[in-house]
Amino acid sequence: MTEAPTRRRRAGGRRGNQERSGHAAIDQMPWRIPLNPDRPVEPLTEEGVQAIHKGAMRVLSEIGIEFLNPAACAHLAEAGCKVDGENVRMDEDFVMEMLARAPADFTITPRNPDRRLTIGGKHIVFGNVSSPPNAWDMERGKRPGDFETYKEFLKLTQYFNCIHFAGGYAPEPVDVHASVRHLECLYEKLTLTDKAAHAYSLGKERVEDVMEMVRIAGGLSREEFEATPRMYTNINSVSPLKHDFPMLEGAMILARARQGVIVTPFTLAGAMAPVTMSGAVTLSLAEALAAVALLQYISPGCPVGIGTFTSNVDMKSGAPAFGTPEYMRATQMTGQMARFYGVPMRASGVCAANVPDGQAMWETSNSLWSAVQSGTNMVYHAAGWLEGGLIASPEKFIMDCEILQMIQRYFEPALWATEEADIAIDAIRDVGPGGHYFGVQHTQDRYQSAFYAPIVSDWRNFEAWEATGGIWTAERAHKTFKMIMAEFEPPAMDVAIKEELRAFVDRRIAEGGAPTDF
Numbered sequence: 001m002t003e004a005p006t007r008r009r010r011a012g013g014r015r016g017n018q019e020r021s022g023h024a025a026i027d028q029m030p031w032r033i034p035l036n037p038d039r040p041v042e043p044l045t046e047e048g049v050q051a052i053h054k055g056a057m058r059v060l061s062e063i064g065i066e067f068l069n070p071a072a073c074a075h076l077a078e079a080g081c082k083v084d085g086e087n088v089r090m091d092e093d094f095v096m097e098m099l100a101r102a103p104a105d106f107t108i109t110p111r112n113p114d115r116r117l118t119i120g121g122k123h124i125v126f127g128n129v130s131s132p133p134n135a136w137d138m139e140r141g142k143r144p145g146d147f148e149t150y151k152e153f154l155k156l157t158q159y160f161n162c163i164h165f166a167g168g169y170a171p172e173p174v175d176v177h178a179s180v181r182h183l184e185c186l187y188e189k190l191t192l193t194d195k196a197a198h199a200y201s202l203g204k205e206r207v208e209d210v211m212e213m214v215r216i217a218g219g220l221s222r223e224e225f226e227a228t229p230r231m232y233t234n235i236n237s238v239s240p241l242k243h244d245f246p247m248l249e250g251a252m253i254l255a256r257a258r259q260g261v262i263v264t265p266f267t268l269a270g271a272m273a274p275v276t277m278s279g280a281v282t283l284s285l286a287e288a289l290a291a292v293a294l295l296q297y298i299s300p301g302c303p304v305g306i307g308t309f310t311s312n313v314d315m316k317s318g319a320p321a322f323g324t325p326e327y328m329r330a331t332q333m334t335g336q337m338a339r340f341y342g343v344p345m346r347a348s349g350v351c352a353a354n355v356p357d358g359q360a361m362w363e364t365s366n367s368l369w370s371a372v373q374s375g376t377n378m379v380y381h382a383a384g385w386l387e388g389g390l391i392a393s394p395e396k397f398i399m400d401c402e403i404l405q406m407i408q409r410y411f412e413p414a415l416w417a418t419e420e421a422d423i424a425i426d427a428i429r430d431v432g433p434g435g436h437y438f439g440v441q442h443t444q445d446r447y448q449s450a451f452y453a454p455i456v457s458d459w460r461n462f463e464a465w466e467a468t469g470g471i472w473t474a475e476r477a478h479k480t481f482k483m484i485m486a487e488f489e490p491p492a493m494d495v496a497i498k499e500e501l502r503a504f505v506d507r508r509i510a511e512g513g514a515p516t517d518f
Contacts, residue, residue, distance in 0.1 A: 025483040026455045028401075031115075031161040034411050035122045040375035042336045043329055049340055052282050052333070057092040059286035064089035065241050069248040072294055079297050090293060098293035102343050105377075106303035108165070108229045108260055111218040112194035112491065117164055119260065119305065119377050120344040126404050128157040129384035130168030130198065132392040136355070138478045142391065145171025149392075151188055153384065155488045156397050156481070158193040160383070162404040165196040165232075167380055170392040179513035182206045183213075183505045190217040191498060194491040201233040201250030201261075205514035211257060216501045219494065225257070229303050232260030234346070234380070236309075237287040239265050239272040251291065255299040262346045262378065263291040264307025268320055269330075271313045277326055280310045281333050292343070305378065307346035308334035320388045322350035323363025328370035335374030347371040349382040349400060350389065356396040356474045360386060364396075365403055372407060395477040402456050409452040456480060 044052065059065075064087040067073050077083040081090040105120020117125050135149045136142040143149075153170040157163050166189050169181075176184050182200065189197050190213060199210035215225040233254055235247040251261045265287040267273035273280035288306045295302055310330035314321050321327070331347050338345035347370065351363035364385070371379045381389070382404060384397035409415075427442035437443050443450075456476045458465055465471075471479075 025487055026480060027453055028161055028455055029405050029408060032408070033117060033164065034124050034408050036124045036372060036375065037122070037411060037413070038372070040335055040339075041332045041373040043332050044336050048278075049336060052278060052285065052337060053340065055278075055282040056286040056289060057095065059241075059283065060095060060290060061089055061091045063241065065237075065243065065287060065290040067243050067248065067290075067294070068238075069243070069245045072243070072248045072252065075252075075298050076294060088290070090290065095289055095293050098296035099289070099341050099343065101296040101300045102292060102304050103301060104342050105344060106229055106260060108196040108232055109218075110194060110196045110230065111190065111214075111493075115164075115195050117196050119303070121377070122375075123377055124372065124379065125164035125377070126162060126349070126379045126382035127165040127167040127198075128153060128163055129170045129381045129389075129392045129397065132171045132385070132387075132390055133174070134387075134391045135171045136386065136391045136393045137481070138395060138474060144174050145169070145392070146175045147173040147184070149173070150185065151192060152394065152485060153392060153397070154188055154192040155485060156384070156394060158195065158491065159484050159488060160401045160404075162401050162408055163195070163383060165198070165378075166193045167198045168200060168234075170384060177513075178516045180509045182209060183508050183513060186210050186213050187501060187505045190214065190501065191493055192490050194493075197231050199231055199233050199250075199254070201235045201247045201254065203246040203249050203514065204253060207233070207250040207253045209508055209514065211254070211259070213501060213504060216504060217493070217497065219497055227258075229258060229260045232262065232303075234262040234264055234307065235291065237263070237265040237291070239267045239287060240283060241287065243287070243291055248291070248294075251295060252298060255295040255302040255304075258299070258302055260303045260305070261295055262305040262307050263288045264309050264346060266309045269310065269312045269326065270315060271318065273310065275312075277310070277330050277333065281308075281330055281337070284308060284310050284334065285337055289341070305344040305346050306334070306338050306341065307378075307380075308374075309348060310334065311350075320352060322352050322388060323366040325366075328366055328373075331367070331370040331376070332374045335376060339375065344377040345375065346378040346380060347374060347376040348380045348385075350385050352388050354387050354391070356386065356393055356399055356477070360396060361399060361403075364400055368400075368403055368407065394481040395474045398456055398477040398480050399473060402454060405455065406452060 066086045067088050068086055073083050076088050081088050107116055107118050109116045133145055135145055150173040157166050169185055214231045235251045237243050254261050265284040267280050267284040269275050269280040273283045292304050295304055308331055311322050311327040335345050349364050349368045351360045353360035383400035384392050386393050386396055424442055427440050430440055431437055
C-alpha cells in the first residue's frame with residue numbers, strides 16, 4: 001500500500017527510461033512513500049505493556065536521568081522535576097502530560113516538495129547508512145572515510161527511489177576539518193540530493209548553520225522554515241542514564257524551531273543495559289521519554305519520535321551483535337510501547353558482518369523485517385551498513401536496496417487483490433489439467449508487471465549463471481555502483497540559490513566554523 005506518486009521532478013540519473021524507475025542503469029521501482037498494511041507484531045500482553053511502562057516510570061522517578069546540560073536542568077526544575085545537580089527525576093504525571101503534547105505524526109518537507117515525508121501512522125520510510133568512520137568496497141578495500149567517498153554515498157542516496165531521506169555522514173569525511181565539516185558536508189547533501197536532510201545535533205553553531213542552509217536551499221523565509229518541519233535530527237543518550245550537553249543543546253534549538261527530533265538510546269543488553277530484553281527496553285524507554293518530556297516542555301507540540309537501538313552483545317567478545325532474535329524482539333516490543341505512548345518510532349537496518357556476505361544479508365534482512373513487523377515509521381541505516389556501523393559499503397548499499405524494494409513490493413495491494421480477474425477462473429478453465437499458464441491471455445496481459453523485478457538478484461539456474469562468468473552478488477552490486485557513478489546527474493537547483501548557499505558556507509568557514517571542544 002502506497003501513497004499516490006506526486007508531480008515528478010528529475011531526481012538524478014541519465015534522462016530516459018523514466019516511466020518506471022527515473023534512472024537508466026537499473027530498472028528500479030518508482031519513488032513512493034510506502035504504507036505498511038499489516039497489523040504489527042506485538043509480543044507483549046496488556047500486562048506486559050503496563051509492566052514495562054511502570055518500570056520506565058520507576059527509573060525516571062526513583063533513579064533519575066543525568067542531564068549534562070545546565071539549561072536543560074533549569075527547564076526541568078522550572079517544570080517541577082526534582083533536580084539534584086545533573087540528576088533529574090520526573091514523575092509519571094509529568095511525563096504523560098508532556099507525551100500528550102507530542103504529535104502522533106508529522107511531515108518533513110525538503111527543498112523538493114515532491115519528496116515530502118509523513119512520519120507516523122502506517123508510513124514507513126528508509127534512509128541511508130549514517131556515521132561510519134570507514135568505507136569499504138571491492139576495488140579500494142577498507143579505508144578511513146574521506147570527502148569524495150562521502151559524495152559517492154550521497155549520489156547513491158539520491159539515485160535510489162527506495163531511499164527516502166539523507167541521513168548523517170556516510171562515511172565520516174575525516175579529511176575535512178571537524179570545525180567546518182558540517183558546512184561542506186551539508187552543502188553537498190543539499191546540492192547532490194533533494195531529499196529530507198539530517199543534521200547532527202552537536203551544539204548551537206552546527207545546528208544553527210544547518211538550519212540556515214536548509215532554509216536557503218529551500219528558498220524559504222525564516223517564517224516559512226519554522227512553519228513546518230524541513231529537516232530532522234537524531235540524538236542518542238549516553239547509556240546508561242545520561243544525556244550529554246551538545247546533543248541536548250542542538251535538540252532544544254531544533255525543537256524551538258519546530259524541526260524533527262528523534263531520541264534514540266543505544267542500549268546493548270548485557271553491556272550498557274540489563275541482559276534481559278524487557279530490562280533493556282525499559283531502560284531505553286526511560287532515557288528516550290526523559291528527553292521527549294524536556295522537548296515538549298520547552299516547545300509544546302514539537303515533532304518528536306522514539307528510536308530503538310536495543311540489541312545484545314556477543315558475550316564471548318563483548319562485540320555488538322545485530323539482526324539477532326533478541327534485536328528483533330526488542331524492536332517489536334519498542335514499537336508496541338511507542339504506540340502506547342502515541343509517538344512515531346525509528347528503527348534501523350543493521351548487521352555485525354564485516355563484508356557484504358551471507359551473514360550481512362541475513363542479519364540486515366532480520367533487522368529490516370523487524371522494523372516492518374514493529375510498525376516502525378523511520379528506518380535509519382537501511383542501506384550500506386557493515387561492521388556494526390564502522391563501515392559504509394556501496395556494494396552493501398545496493399544489495400540492501402534489493403531488500404527494500406522487495407519490502408515495498410510486499411506492501412502493494414495487488415499481491416492480495418481478490419477481484420474476479422484476480423481469482424482467474426476463466427484462465428484456470430482454459431488451461432485445465434496438466435497445462436501451463438505461460439501462453440494464456442490472462443498471463444499475457446499481466447506478465448510484464450505481475451512479479452517483482454530484481455536489480456542485482458540473479459534468478460537463472462547454475463549453468464546459465466556459470467556460463468556468463470559466475471559473478472557473485474557483491475560483484476554484480478559493485479558493477480552497478482560503477483554504472484551509477486558514471487551516469488549520475490544531481491537534481492536541479494536554482495543557480496542563485498546555489499550561489500547563496502555557497503556564499504554562506506564560505507563566510508562561515510572564514511569565520512572559523514564551529515568549536516570542536518565540548
